[in-house]
Amino acid sequence: MSVALIKELVETPGVPGREERLRAVVRRELTGLVDEMRVDALGNLIAVKRNPGAPKLMIAAHMDEIGFIVSHIDKEKGWLRLQPLGGHDPRHMVAQRVLVSTAEGDLPGILFPGLKPPHIASDEDRKKQPQVSDFFVDMGLPGAVVRERVAIGDPVTLLRGFSMIGDGYSAKAMDDRICVYILIEALRRAQRFGWEVYAVATSQEEVGLRGALTSAYGIHPDVGIALDTTLAVDIPGVAEHEMVTRWGGGAAIKILDGSFIAHPKLTAALRDIATRRGIAWQHEILPRGGTDAGAIQRVHAGVAVATLSTPTRYIHSSVEMVHKDDVEAGIALVAAFIEEGHMADLALT
Ligand SMILES: [Zn+2]
Structure with missing residues (x-):
């Protein structure tokens, strides 16, 4: 093996x-x-x-x-919006790191749903289940820089390294x-x-x-x-x-x-x-x-x-x-x- x-x-x-x-x-x-x-x-x-x-x-x-491609880039903040490819369960998408594969190379980002965190959420807000379409990618960069480096159609994949866990292989x-x-x-x-x-x-x-x-x-x-x-x-x-x-x-x-x-x-x-x-x-x-x-x-x-x-x-x-x-x-x-x-x-x- x-x-x-x-x-x-x-x-x-x-x-x-x-x-x-x-x-x-x-x-x-x-x-x-x-x-x-x-x-x-x-x-x-x-x-x-x-x-x-x-x-x-x-x-x-x-x-x-399964992954995504970039479908939209926010002008001001540089948030990436995504077109999903394959069957994603939004419950598994929360708080993940992702890799955006650009023409110049791979860049890391954070995948997160556009929902209020519990500290500021009303009872009504807390009942909302995230949908795949709620998610965006935060590149941690100004919008202008993101738009320079990332293109519409660039692939986005989950970022999680291989790990041996007991008798298992996980990734x-x-x-x-x-x-x-x-x-x-x-x-x-x-x-x-x-x-x-x-x-x-x-x-x-x-x-x-x-x-x-x-x-x-x-x-x-x-x-x-x-x-x-x-x-x-x-x-x-x-x-x-x-x-x-x-x-x-x-x-x-x-x-x-x-x-x-x-x-x-x-x-x-x-x-x-x-x-x-x-x-x-x-x-x-x-x-x-x-x-x-x-x-x-x-x-x-x-x-x-x-x-x-x-x-x-x-x-x-x-x-x-x-x-x-x-x-x-x-x-x-x-x-x-x-x-x-x-x-x-x-x-x-
Ligand atoms: Zn398969």
Whole structure:
């Protein structure tokens, strides 16, 4: 396990549509491991391990993270107003630091809602729940300086460094950089390639699985596997039947989410391989939300897909946390599927 690479992946900023800094990291890591790499018009990085005549396996992990772009700059005070990209929960946005990525470099700022602090709030004010649109960024600079340095459309991401906490890895953007990491490590670990493998670091997942759709269309795979984080709400205040997955309980083999229903024979094959090789796994059913598999499934005449998820606590916050054993299980299962998944019978009768 390379903690340094996980740290680099989560700390590199990349909102939907602006994944170029992630592409550079992934390209560097995959050089020498694959036969060919290309970037399509949506910014997907497609790495190919050639195996002519073998069925095509597409494995997708998205590079983008939820964030914002600057939509307005206040003339006097320099407050930045934001257009959100992806599903933000305003309760997780309060009192965060952010990074504004400008043409000249990254600048720090404070993300805060435009609401009265308790000291001066009336009873009525105190009842107000902040909405995403209430938030602004304070750059700590005069308006004229801000307007000189920051442009409309500049990306804004949460600023929270990687941290090891007990058995966990915590940071912003663990969704889905931990799975970009799993994808890289699985390609390194696989001993043989039963498929022609298309490892795709996808773009724009958080705004509707957009990169996965075009890359899958171009590749036309026989089988697609999406790698993504999922909820592990095994925490106080949530009933056991609603936890979705258990943190540290192994790689999660998804049955369905809001975007797709997994191919039953493909999920059976994944469970089978995991069990045979002694890799910890668990079922997952996610009532709402989607993964790249939902897009890959629907290209051409349809593709057999599944999603392997990494259980994640505090998802879509700046302290997303995964368990190191689940990361290891994910790498082992993806590598095993690259080696022998092509032998599974996926025909539906
Ligand atoms: Zn994700």
